[in-house]
Amino acid sequence: MTKSIQDLYPENLSYCYGCGRNNPDGLHLKTYLENDETITRYTPDPKYIAIPGAVFGGLIASLFDCHGTGSAAFFICQAENISMDSPVNVRCVTGSLKVNFIIFTPINTELEIKGKLRKIEGRKIWVDMTLTAKGELRATAELLAIRLKE
Amino acid sequence: MTKSIQDLYPENLSYCYGCGRNNPDGLHLKTYLENDETITRYTPDPKYIAIPGAVFGGLIASLFDCHGTGSAAFFICQAENISMDSPVNVRCVTGSLKVNFIIFTPINTELEIKGKLRKIEGRKIWVDMTLTAKGELRATAELLAIRLKE
Numbered sequence: 001m002t003k004s005i006q007d008l009y010p011e012n013l014s015y016c017y018g019c020g021r022n023n024p025d026g027l028h029l030k031t032y033l034e035n036d037e038t039i040t041r042y043t044p045d046p047k048y049i050a051i052p053g054a055v056f057g058g059l060i061a062s063l064f065d066c067h068g069t070g071s072a073a074f075f076i077c078q079a080e081n082i083s084m085d086s087p088v089n090v091r092c093v094t095g096s097l098k099v100n101f102i103i104f105t106p107i108n109t110e111l112e113i114k115g116k117l118r119k120i121e122g123r124k125i126w127v128d129m130t131l132t133a134k135g136e137l138r139a140t141a142e143l144l145a146i147r148l149k150e
Numbered sequence: 151m152t153k154s155i156q157d158l159y160p161e162n163l164s165y166c167y168g169c170g171r172n173n174p175d176g177l178h179l180k181t182y183l184e185n186d187e188t189i190t191r192y193t194p195d196p197k198y199i200a201i202p203g204a205v206f207g208g209l210i211a212s213l214f215d216c217h218g219t220g221s222a223a224f225f226i227c228q229a230e231n232i233s234m235d236s237p238v239n240v241r242c243v244t245g246s247l248k249v250n251f252i253i254f255t256p257i258n259t260e261l262e263i264k265g266k267l268r269k270i271e272g273r274k275i276w277v278d279m280t281l282t283a284k285g286e287l288r289a290t291a292e293l294l295a296i297r298l299k300e
Binding site for chain 2 (some may be wrong): 012013015016017018023025026047048049050051052054056057058059061062063065066091093094095096097098099100101148
C-alpha cells in the first residue's frame with residue numbers, strides 16, 4: 001500500500017489541521033494500511049510538550065483522532081471493495097474518542113500509532129489504537145467514527 | 151477569582167503547549183474558577199479546522215485536556231484550603247480523557263469550556279466538562295486527572 005488515506009481524500013475535504021494535505025499549517029499526518037492494520041508514524045515538534053520531556057496530551061489525542069478516522073475510511077474501503085488506487089469518496093468524522101495515557105510519551109522521538117477495526121455497523125465504525133515510542137506502549141485509544149454522507 | 155490556574159503553576163511546569171505561559175508557541179489557555187465551576191474561553195485560529203467550517207477534533211480534545219487538568223488543580227486547592235493568591239505547587243496530568251462530539255463546533259466564534267468536579271480519591275480527580283458555542287452544547291468530556299507528587 002503506497003498511498004496514505006489522506007492522499008485519497010477528496011480535495012474539498014483535505015483541509016484538516018491534523019491530516020489535510022491542503023492545510024499549509026497542519027501536522028500532515030499520513031495513515032497507511034498494512035494488511036488488516038493501519039499505521040501512522042510521526043515525530044512531534046519539540047514545542048508540543050506538556051511537562052518537560054513529555055508530549056502534550058492534546059497532541060496525542062490529535063494523532064489518535066486523525067489516525068482513527070483515517071483508519072475507519074480504509075476499513076470501509078476494504079469492507080466494500082472500494083478501489084484505493086484513486087481518490088475515494090469516503091470520509092469519516094469523530095463521534096467519540098477515549099484516550100488512556102499509560103506512561104509519559106517522550107519528545108524528540110518517532111511515535112508509531114496503529115489501528116485495528118473492531119466493528120462496522122452502518123455508518124458507525126469502531127477503531128482500537130495504540131501509541132508506541134522507543135518500543136514501549138505509551139497510550140491506547142478507542143474511537144467511534146461516523147461516515148459522512150456523500 | 152482574578153488569576154487563572156495557569157498563572158499559579160510553578161515556573162518549571164508552565165511549558166505546556168496548550169496552557170503554559172512559558173511556551174511561546176502554545177495556545178495559552180486560561181482556566182478560571184467561578185464558585186464551584188471552572189471556565190475557559192477560547193477562540194481558535196481558523197487554521198484549526200477539520201472539515202470546512204468545523205473545529206478540528208484534536209483541538210477540542212486539547213481544550214478539554216488542559217481545562218480538565220487545570221480544573222482538577224483548582225478543585226484540589228478548594229478541597230485542601232490551599233491559598234490561590236500566590237503560586238501553588240499543585241499540578242495534574244491526564245490519566246484518561248473521553249470526548250463525545252455531539253454536533254460540529256463552528257470556527258470563527260468563541261468557545262466556552264466549563265468543568266465540574268465529580269470526585270477526588272487520593273491523587274485521582276474526575277472532572278466533567280462541556281463545550282458550548284453560539285449558545286449550543288457541542289461536545290462533552292470526562293477526564294481523570296492524576297496529581298503529580300511534589
